[in-house]
Amino acid sequence: MHQSDRMSSSEQRAASSLAAVFAFRMLGLFMVLPVLATYGGSLAGATPLLIGVAIGAYGLTQAFLQIPFGMLSDRIGRKPVIVGGLILFALGGLLAAQADSMQGIILGRIVQGAGAIAAAVMAMVADLTREQHRTKAMAMIGMSIGVSFALAMVAGPLIAARTGLEGVFYATVILALIGIVLVIWVVPPVARAERHRDAGVIAASFWPSLRNPELLRLNYGIAMLHAILMASFVAIPLALQENAGLPRDDHWWVYFCALLVSFFAMVPFIIFAERKRQVKAVVLGAITLLVLVQPLLWLSANSLPWLVTAIVLFFIGFNLLEATLPSLLSKIAPAGGKGTAMGIYSTSQFLGAALGGVLGGAVFGAYGLGGVFACCAALGLSWLLIGVKMRQPAYVSSFRLPLPHELVRDEALLRRILAVPGVTEAVIVAEEAAAYIKVDTQVLDRQGLEHAVAAACNPDPVSPASITPHTGD
Known part of the structure; x- marks a missing residue:
């Protein structure tokens, strides 16, 4: 293999260190999901609605600030924006760790979300890698997100069992500080920040992306997927603890098993989608699974084996969609417009997370577990009705x-x-x-x-x- 066909040591260092920075931040955000509903109920002012708001609150500030922060990094440099975002993330973790009320937790989560560094990190990857290696570097980032989500589902309950909810938030502070060290001393410097249309948002591409019906369907889909995820984490931990009788300190093994099984189960479908060019069928099938698993989650809430089975099926559908939708976006986005399309897509994802937390908390307070799962089924069904009209994408x-x-x-x-x-x-x-x-x-x-x-x-x-x-x- 010719030397130019391999990533240089500088490119490898840039890609791996930035992937770690991204992973540490996402790990900190996700660790709270499996424990907030079960550990947050004893805090002053805790209600199902406020617990739901706390779960999804980070999504609101993340949605509104990630594109502006990405554009700011074009002007003042990548590292200052990324370090500033990680400092905000650490401050939010400190606020939440020291809070003695649910309102304090919400404030901390809002500040954590304000550290919106995703766009700046992606742009920095583009700055530090050559064209022929950029996809590999971006793939490393994508893999780091998936791994961080899986680790968070296991690490959150394990840390909370030993240190309480505040320990989980202190762990997010430590992760943010490690990320700052990596950015300052490990990530190579950028000689000159440039705008990359496949990695950053370009103003001229913004409205064409918003008017593209195929991209709009995809944006709605990712919003619904994360709304369902956040609403589910208002209900699933409580179903495991209060209905199925599994102590909250033992929830980690349920998520570990569910994520492990779902990882191996989704791989054949991803291969089938790409090799047989059947991504539309796979996406619609996964959405259908998410819809159908909701009544199963409700009906099996009092039986631990059946509830664990339903959770496994839920994560198969979720992880399959989480892995497939970005690939679908890259096929649909116009030439030179992928970065802008991805920015709008990510914004939709975070808005969906904020909406899902609020909906999950409000519906649980009014109608209990059954109401949350019915709400998630309705969200999934609305996505299915919209998604069935999407065109078979070009495989490009x-x-x-x-x-x-x-x-x-x-x-x-x-x-x-x-x-x-x-x-x-x-x-x-x-x-x-x-x-x-x-x-x-x-x-x-x-x-x-x-x-x-x-x-x-x-x-x-x-x-x-x-x-x-x-x-x-």
């Missing part, structure tokens, strides 16, 4: 191709690129001196694409390694 990969400045306004080059078999979409962005291209890798004439670009760049042809398509999935 996307990449960014730097161009010499003298070619950025060459309309003939754009026509030659679009004429290559397998190229489905292309756009040249003059201010970035780059082309964003989407291709069907199964029919792409790679040699033809190389020749099209090399002919325009002659006598200094582009290296084939720099234009080898790589997926954004």
